[in-house]
Amino acid sequence: MxxxxxxxxxxxxxxxxxxxxxxxxxxxxxxxxxxxxxxxxxxxxxxxxxxxxxxxxxxxxxxxxxxxxxxxxxxxxxxxxxxxxxxxxxxxxxxxxxxxxxxxxxxxxxxxxxxxxxxxxxREELTVMNAIPTAEGAVAIAMDELPITLNGMKAAVLGFGRVANILSHKLAALGVSVTVFARKIHARAWARAYGYGAEEFDAISAHIAEYDCVFNTVPRVVIDSAVLGKMRRDTLIIDLASKPGGVDCICARECGIKVIPALSLPGRVxxxxxxxxxxxxxxxxxxxxxxxxxx
The missing domain is CATH 3.40.50.720 (NAD(P)-binding Rossmann-like Domain)
Incomplete structure (x- = not known):
């Protein structure tokens, strides 16, 4: 060159x-x-x-x-x-x-x-590779913030794009029981093929109380008052979505649920x-x- x-x-x-x-x-x-x-x-x-x-x-x-x-x-x-x-x-x-x-x-x-x-x-090669430190950073936050081991923990991953895909893989490797919530049928099929649980996105409210940690990758508010109202108060939310994020943070604060916005993780971790x-x-x-x- x-x-x-x-x-x-x-x-x-x-x-x-x-x-x-x-x-x-x-x-x-x-x-x-x-x-x-x-x-x-x-x-x-x-x-x-x-x-x-x-x-x-x-x-x-x-x-x-x-x-x-x-x-x-x-x-x-x-x-x-x-x-x-x-x-x-x-x-x-x-x-x-x-x-x-x-x-x-x-x-x-x-x-x-x-x-x-x-x-x-x-460029696809950069967004895919960038998902690796993002996923690792999210795992590190969960390990620092939760009072339990990741092994045996139940986690919900919202969305199944590049970051969610790699994150789910890393969580599962640590013994986490992972359930993916995705809108697209083929995304849920891939999640099941990898050995994760998979649910329709609209089923979040019905299942959200089951999870110790929720990782959001969807860049619009999907964890709203309806979802937060059914969530356990000891559940940790790690929001990986770009601004404005995927969580109604004001409502989460009123509910006593901890939300960690985790932007720009590659540059930080x-x-x-x-x-x-x-x-x-x-x-x-x-x-x-x-x-x-x-x-």
């Missing part, structure tokens, strides 16, 4: 790992906006301005998620704010812009400058691994674009 100059802008420990991994793979990597982290960046060079980091870049990599507050780059480790306009104005016009969960505002601003953007979080997954995905995109195809 032809060596390329890559600029990493903003992000957290995952993106520090991303810069390190890409530099070890032979790329000339510069980064900007990861200031309050003193870990290993490998051969990647720290820049003091966006202009320095972006000058001559072939590829510019934004964080996951890319944006914060509409026009700002997600840069929790930066000393100051970085805007998408600042990046778009200073990056070379023929550079490729990569980011995760790119906001519409970013696409509008980069589109005005005819900058090619690819959302790397829309395994940033080096998660950064490596992003690096692998970036490499795949580079290979595909170099071959002349759409990534």
């Amino acid at each position: 032809t060596a390329k100059y890559i600029s990493v802008i903003g992000g957290d420990m995952r993106h520090a790992a991303l810069a390190r991994v890409l530099s070890k793979r032979g790329f000339d990597v510069r980064f900007y906006g990861i200031d309050i982290y003193n870990g290993d960046f490998g051969g990647a060079k720290k820049c003091t301005s966006a202009e320095e980091a972006l000058a001559g870049a072939d590829i510019v990599i934004l964080p996951l998620p890319a944006g914060s507050g509409g026009i700002y780059i997600n840069a929790p480790f930066a000393d100051g704010e970085i805007t998408i306009d600042e990046v778009a104005e200073k990056m070379p016009p023929d550079a490729l812009l990569l980011g995760g969960m790119i906001p519409q505002e970013f696409l509008l601003r980069t589109g005005e400058r005819k900058i090619k953007c690819i959302d790397y979080y829309e 395994a940033p080096d691994t998660a950064g490596g997954y992003i690096a692998d995905t970036v490499m795949n995109i580079i290979r595909e674009t170099e071959k002349g195809g759409e990534a």
Whole structure:
């Protein structure tokens, strides 16, 4: 693969790992906006301005998620704010812009400058691999929060997408009795094929009192007052769904049921691994674009 100059802008420990991994793979990597982290960046060079980091870049990599507050780059480790306009104005016009969960505002601003953007979080290989640290993080939360062993515990998993699939597998391996609640017939069939219990989604209220822990992966409120009213007060809810989440948290608080919102687990529990997954995905995109195809 032809060596390329890559600029990493903003992000957290995952993106520090991303810069390190890409530099070890032979790329000339510069980064900007990861200031309050003193870990290993490998051969990647720290820049003091966006202009320095972006000058001559072939590829510019934004964080996951890319944006914060509409026009700002997600840069929790930066000393100051970085805007998408600042990046778009200073990056070379023929550079490729990569980011995760790119906001519409970013696409509008980069589109005005005819900058090619690819959302790397829309790639199947990344979302599947990202589900691994998410599932492991959910298991770790359950182990920390519950007064019982996971072995012999009864758990409900709501939804059966990538995260729920891997989570169910890891729970079952620890001796958890897993029941999957899913709307799609084929999802319930797969759950049964893997050896889990499976119920229609509308049956949650009828069975919810049976479980010690409920893991939600559905990104809309499915654990509402009707469900919470039938739930045991000692049941733990771990909400893995993206905002706004899947739990009526106000009602849960009134019912005395503990809810743990568990967003962005890969970056919290395994940033080096998660950064490596992003690096692998970036490499795949580079290979595909170099071959002349759409990534």
